[in-house]
Amino acid sequence: MDRRKLRSGTVVLGGMGVLAATLTACGSEPDERCVDRVTQEILPSYECDDDGHGTYYYGGSTHNNRVSGGSFDKSAVDRGGFGSSSSSGG
Numbered sequence: 684m685d686r687r688k689l690r691s692g693t694v695v696l697g698g699m700g701v702l703a704a705t706l707t708a709c710g711s712e713p714d715e716r717c718v719d720r721v722t723q724e725i726l727p728s729y730e731c732d733d734d735g736h737g738t739y740y741y742g743g744s745t746h747n748n749r750v751s752g753g754s755f756d757k758s759a760v761d762r763g764g765f766g767s768s769s770s771s772g773g
Contacts, residue, residue: 713742713760716750723749 717731718724718740725748730737742760743753754760 713753713757715757716740716745718750720755723751725750 716739717726717728717735717737719726719736720738723740725745726735726737729735731739738755739757740750740755741753741757743750745751
């Protein structure tokens with residue numbers, strides 16, 4: 684009887700861990716960088732304020748101070764989760 688009870692407790696605890704990981708992954712946001720829309724060069728974040736000439740770029744990766752593989756449209760970017768990967772270099 685104790686053995687059966689232990690198994691069901693393990694299943695419940697394991698299921699709760701998966702649920703917590705899923706909720707965390709779904710709530711994550713893509714990387715956000717301020718960039719020049721024409722040159723794709725990374726700018727200081729204040730350049731994306733109302734007076735600056737930068738635009739937010741979401742996701743993707745960086746190389747030589749430029750972005751690629753993401754989007755200027757936040758909703759078009761994969762937010763991660765199970766089976767996804769993201770990388771950034773610089």
